[in-house]
Ligand SMILES: Cc1cc2nc3c(=O)[nH]c(=O)nc-3n(C[C@H](O)[C@H](O)[C@H](O)COP(=O)(O)OP(=O)(O)OC[C@H]3O[C@@H](n4cnc5c(N)ncnc54)[C@H](O)[C@@H]3O)c2cc1C
């Protein structure tokens with residue numbers, strides 16, 4: 001991304017206003033593409049979120065939406081392609097090769113850049129995951145085009161360009177970035193920033209196969225082993241329906257247990273603000289916010305969290321935000337839906353008891 | 367073995383304030399620090415040097431005052447510091463930044479010996495893209511190892527390296543050849559304090575300062591604003607939410623009563639949640 005120029009106060013200062021004609025050789029670039037992340041036979045949900053958003057961009061541009069599916073297993077690729085169509089793609093480009101069995105920068109960069117050079121998309125989107133971040137930088141540098149990383153919103157502006165918005169300066173500001181004179185226009189978006197689109201079973205499209213043109217013997221980097229995370233202790237925060245989180249206002253790691261107890265009753269995931277990770281109260285994969293996880297639950301309960309901007313950007317997508325804070329002027333009340341000005345250390349256990357009571361009554365009734 | 371660590375001087379974003387009226391960053395008085403993520407890269411590089419011998423060079427592209435951060439890195443124990451500074455670099459995006467840094471790395475290779483390893487941090491706290499490392503790797507055809515959690519084995523003579531890389535859903539154990547570029551994961555080590563001797567050396571050390579020409583950059587069109595395909599169209603503050611928070615009464619109420627009213631309000635606003643919860647608790 002571009003460093004924000006120091007004078008960047010008003011809209012469209014400096015170069016931004018110098019709209020030049022797109023160079024002739026880029027005029028053939030059309031259509032919106034999403035690079036689908038498919039590892040161990042499973043498509044990462046961020047790819048579907050991107051297809052949902054990509055569909056809107058393609059409709060606005062009156063062009064097609066395509067998914068790019070890479071891998072080694074024809075059955076997994078076919079399943080991923082079907083999913084792409086059902087989530088809105090008109091086409092799917094596939095590259096099937098044993099060298100693509102697992103993600104490796106060299107092979108995947110080669111596959112994606114070859115596809116781009118052959119079929120010329122105007123917009124290329126990836127998830128801002130370990131996969132997408134590793135791949136996007138290499139692809140953009142190979143193609144010598146612009147890349148806007150970790151976007152929080154994508155749109156087509158009045159002139160038909162991709163307007164990619166991302167937080168800057170630690171999230172205190174947002175900036176909108178364009179790639180005017182280069183193609184494709186590339187962006188990465190974090191999981192859960194965009195809404196999951198509705199799946200339309202039976203929706204079809206066209207599959208276009210492309211060769212890898214790279215032999216395993218030419219690839220220097222080898223995968224010796226993959227050590228999967230044990231699912232049992234891995235936080236599934238990003239995709240949880242209910243999340244209960246605590247902040248420094250809880251004062252001690254013992255009090256943080258009240259967060260876990262409420263989460264357990266609700267079948268929810270628990271998380272926290274960044275200082276709790278730094279204090280060792282919670283594991284790093286439970287941090288919520290700009291440098292942690294973005295969440296999009298139906299219900300988010302924040303206890304003793306001030307609501308700093310870096311936290312806010314990670315939770316704004318929640319349908320209902322309930323905040324418990326002793327300070328009526330806490331920033332979290334600027335974006336919470338329900339506010340409780342009270343001591344979280346007493347309200348949390350009361351909520352746990354009340355929910356438990358409520359649910360057992362309802363269970364008997366149903 | 368020669369190792370180069372790319373590190374950036376950044377404003378301490380914890381202390382950044384945004385002007386409430388003009389929406390501009392108030393930079394005055396904001397202290398600068400070494401990008402915290404880059405310290406993990408520096409420490410890892412120094413550990414390899416201590417084990418295998420050789421030198422660690424730190425490289426920064428930035429304004430002249432970035433010299434402070436380089437000197438700090440020398441006190442930690444780096445052997446040499448190079449500052450790449452030129453007005454033509456102003457406004458660089460990731461593509462232009464990786465071009466300038468890659469050019470400087472080539473020059474460093476010519477002058478001080480080619481590096482076997484180049485380290486970067488995972489990301490910066492101001493640019494925050496995690497893309498400069500991959501950009502450098504691609505330009506210099508270095509084997510790219512991102513999100514490295516541990517260096518498992520290194521053989522400088524055979525020019526091979528094995529690392530554990532944090533991937534989606536697990537750890538990839540990768541082996542590749544040198545020269546390679548590593549972006550180091552945070553939290554994997556702790557920067558050393560540095561010795562009295564290194565502090566003394568840092569105070570006297572001469573920092574290598576190159577402008578674009580000295581770094582061998584001929585094509586200024588690839589630098590700074592001109593070399594950046596991305597354009598900042600506008601900068602703005604996040605918009606306040608139109609809907610105001612509904613504060614539930616709490617004064618003089620027992621916690622039980624507060625809890626009851628919270629639950630009522632949650633179910634009123636999101637009726638689906640109640641059904642989900644009942645099904646969940648029935649399944650317990
Ligand atoms: C580059 C950068 C990235 C960052 N990334 C993240 C991130 O991803 N996620 C994140 O969370 N933060 C992040 N931060 C940190 C962020 O700026 C805040 O410092 C942090 O979120 C504050 O955590 P907190 O709300 O738990 O603590 P505090 O700000 O200390 O707030 C504690 C709150 O608890 C309230 N309180 C006190 N006692 C009680 C009580 N008994 N009951 C109820 N409430 C009480 C207080 O009124 C206060 O509002 C980042 C910062 C930087 C600079």
Ligand SMILES: Nc1ncnc2c1ncn2[C@@H]1O[C@H](COP(=O)(O)O)[C@@H](O)[C@H]1O
Nearest residue numbers: 372427486487489490493495496497498
């Ligand atoms: N101006 C710079 N000078 C030296 N290294 C840099 C610079 N910008 C970025 N880097 C390196 O690239 C990494 C990723 O930066 P970024 O892509 O901005 O998140 C950082 O952790 C640094 O190691």
